[in-house]
Amino acid sequence: MAAPRGSVFTKNDYAYVELRDRILTGVLPAGSVLPQGRLAQEIGVSTTPLREAVRRLAAEGLIMLEAHRDARVAEVTAAEARHLYEVRASVDPLAASLAASRRTDEDLEQLHRAEADLRPLGGNATLDALIAHREFHRSIYRASGNPLLVDILERLWDKADRYRMVALETRRDSEEDSRRVAKEHRQIAAAVENGDADAAAQAMRVHIDKSLGRRAIAALEAGDSRA
Template sequence: MTAPGGVFTKNDYAYAELRRQILTGELAPGSVIPQAKLAAEIGVSTTPLREAIRRLSAEGLVTLEAHRDARVTTVSAAEAAHLYQVRETLDPLAASLAAQTRTASDIALISNAFDRLSPITGATDLDALMRHRDFHRAVYRASANPILVDILERLWDKADRYRIIGLAHRGDSPADLARVEAEHREIMEAVADGDAVRADAVMRTHIRASLGRRAIDALNERPA
């Protein structure tokens, strides 16, 4: 199997497919991952699938317990709130630092990622979700703080499910889509202009209206 930029292995394929099924809810939170059945369905042996499970465990999407089945990690309003609280602080910090330390190469990467953005139209639109991540990743990396980048990357892995929950709860209106595009443009421009205060403020506004924030309401409204 090949993919743009290199070889796409069976391990990669099993990881991508298992992650997709978890993010879209095909494998429900808390459910046991049927390893033999799933491996047969996606056309790989159980070895690549077990490797995918280990990778997703490290990302917080799968729970592994000694001598027990692998399960899809549960979701909760409390965890959604905790993720939001951390990102409300760290994302603006990353944007502020990026405005202070960005290079010409960083600006080009952020601009390219911005040009590739597209609206996230539904809970199964993982390509658009990934392009959204690529934009934020470019901003994070421009901060020149590898510890901060690592923390935010790991938070993003866990937060993706909550973004999809938020979108499923209430889809974006045309006004939402226009706002998100404008915020991304403002973040890009503030970083490129070296305006740390503006970059911090726009990113903070962006996080406060994010799908992750919407997920908190969605989960709080679910029946007990």
């Protein structure tokens, strides 16, 4: 599970976030071997925190560890992108519905802060913009009051982040996309605040249907057809 920005306290956490960011941004491309000694030096940690980061990222599916072989960055595939989309299309609306039914005043404060911190994923989109997007969804997940569901969704988000980057590398959000996404976020937040479980689930369903994950499927399938 990714540590939010500003909450990295240990060398293990620091190595994990730095290594994960390099994978997500393509500095360490899919399929590449991880030069662990060199990476530890570049990141500024010993090999022990680096190895722990590799193990954590392997558990999240971002790194492949095989016996007697080098650690490699996991490949991205159209099949996995579709599998992630299919699961999120079911569980994200469930989380939104539960959030609308169970949210507390503290949950709503966190939701409002997260919404205020959102920024467009347009031409100058950064990893921090993706993290802000995640924090908005995380505030919905936490408001569901279901720790098991939160854990499932956090793990799905970890795996889906690389596919969001694939989608943005294919095509950055246009101004029209940014306006649409902002409207979808407002509708989700309003439904949760109003306690309307059905509206919250439907707003989230629409949001996932037009998500970067859905765009990544099309991009990867198009690449497969040209191979």
